[in-house]
Amino acid sequence: MAIQVPGKRFGKRLRRSRVFGKGKLNAKRVMTADLLITPMVDMFVIIVLFLIANFSATGDVLNITKDIRLPEAVNVKDIELVPVVMISNEQVLVSGTVIGRVEDLSREDYLNIPALEEKLRDMKKQYEDLHALANEESGKFKGDVNIQGDKDIQYKILKRVMYSCMTAGYNNINFATQTASAPKTGEQQASVRGL
Amino acid sequence: MAGGMGGAELGPSSSGKKKPLDTTINLVPFIDLMAVTISFLIMTAVWTQIGRLQVSSSGGPSDNPDDNDKTIPLTLLITDKELKLTAGTSTFDPIPVIRDAKGRIDLAKLQMRIKEVRTNLPEQAAITLQPEDNVRYEDLVRIIDECIGSGLPNVSVAAAIG
Numbered sequence: 553m554a555i556q557v558p559g560k561r562f563g564k565r566l567r568r569s570r571v572f573g574k575g576k577l578n579a580k581r582v583m584t585a586d587l588l589i590t591p592m593v594d595m596f597v598i599i600v601l602f603l604i605a606n607f608s609a610t611g612d613v614l615n616i617t618k619d620i621r622l623p624e625a626v627n628v629k630d631i632e633l634v635p636v637v638m639i640s641n642e643q644v645l646v647s648g649t650v651i652g653r654v655e656d657l658s659r660e661d662y663l664n665i666p667a668l669e670e671k672l673r674d675m676k677k678q679y680e681d682l683h684a685l686a687n688e689e690s691g692k693f694k695g696d697v698n699i700q701g702d703k704d705i706q707y708k709i710l711k712r713v714m715y716s717c718m719t720a721g722y723n724n725i726n727f728a729t730q731t732a733s734a735p736k737t738g739e740q741q742a743s744v745r746g747l
Numbered sequence: 748m749a750g751g752m753g754g755a756e757l758g759p760s761s762s763g764k765k766k767p768l769d770t771t772i773n774l775v776p777f778i779d780l781m782a783v784t785i786s787f788l789i790m791t792a793v794w795t796q797i798g799r800l801q802v803s804s805s806g807g808p809s810d811n812p813d814d815n816d817k818t819i820p821l822t823l824l825i826t827d828k829e830l831k832l833t834a835g836t837s838t839f840d841p842i843p844v845i846r847d848a849k850g851r852i853d854l855a856k857l858q859m860r861i862k863e864v865r866t867n868l869p870e871q872a873a874i875t876l877q878p879e880d881n882v883r884y885e886d887l888v889r890i891i892d893e894c895i896g897s898g899l900p901n902v903s904v905a906a907a908i909g
């Protein structure tokens with residue numbers, strides 16, 4: 553009997569089989585496969601263009617939390633990096649510091665919130681001291697403040713927060729909103745339908 | 748692409764040797780750059796678009812004295828039941844608050860009223876909102892948005908009296 557190479561040896565019938573005969577024994581399997589790079593590069597280009605179109609140089613100005621659901625508005629301006637007063641359904645915060653609970657503040661009949669006023673005054677003083685060293689006009693205190701409130705809070709709380717901001721010197725009050733797309737007018741809807 | 752674009756030979760050159768006239772572009776660095784750019788853009792992407800509505804806390808008199816005869820004090824009293832627009836000394840009929848399925852106020856009538864006022868007083872740019880204590884923040888924001896959209900950019904918010 554002749555010496556054979558070690559390995560699987562099928563019988564005559566199986567040797568003629570497509571599976572065992574060609575696939576395993578006789579045929580040489582090509583171990584390399586060409587990848588189609590064109591669709592992948594196309595996809596990459598589309599993703600890059602989409603991401604660049606949506607790129608925001610200012611980044612996240614507001615800290616979005618699940619406790620605060622912002623109301624939607626259409627006619628908005630770009631948000632700026634200024635102190636933020638956050639009002640959720642449970643508490644009022646300034647720059648991460650808890651000022652008080654909404655439930656307690658709702659019970660009081662005062663028009664201002666002393667703790668909020670004090671905190672904002674500190675922040676104003678800090679800002680002015682910092683920019684006094686630079687001695688430039690652009691760094692002048694403008695009194696901008698963003699109010700980031702949950703859409704379900706009542707005006708009773710908002711009124712107190714706004715009054716406190718005003719008293720502390722923050723006169724330019726901005727309501728942070730989620731930007732909504734403008735509703736279509738009747739003419740636009742008709743043109744979409746092809747009428 | 749990169750591997751598949753073999754050099755097509757366009758006939759023998761003057762020296763007799765076949766010289767390939769096209770070259771294969773190496774796409775690997777390009778794909779690397781794309782991958783890095785996509786990673787960077789995804790990490791720095793801002794998915795929620797946030798804007799701001801600027802308001803002032805009270806509607807003071809106009810700085811320009813010439814505007815006084817062209818504009819009037821426009822006030823909108825907001826309660827949870829109705830919206831009452833007052834233009835100078837005349838008061839419009841109250842607009843009942845109608846909400847849609849999502850609980851949002853229908854502001855079509857208010858928009859029409861503001862347009863009426865703007866037709867008579869094109870220079871009018873200021874309005875003072877007087878919400879009651881139990882008015883929701885979302886309703887207030889929607890009304891401010893509607894006022895700005897209707898051509899009254901100077902929106903002041905003051906507490907309702909009485």
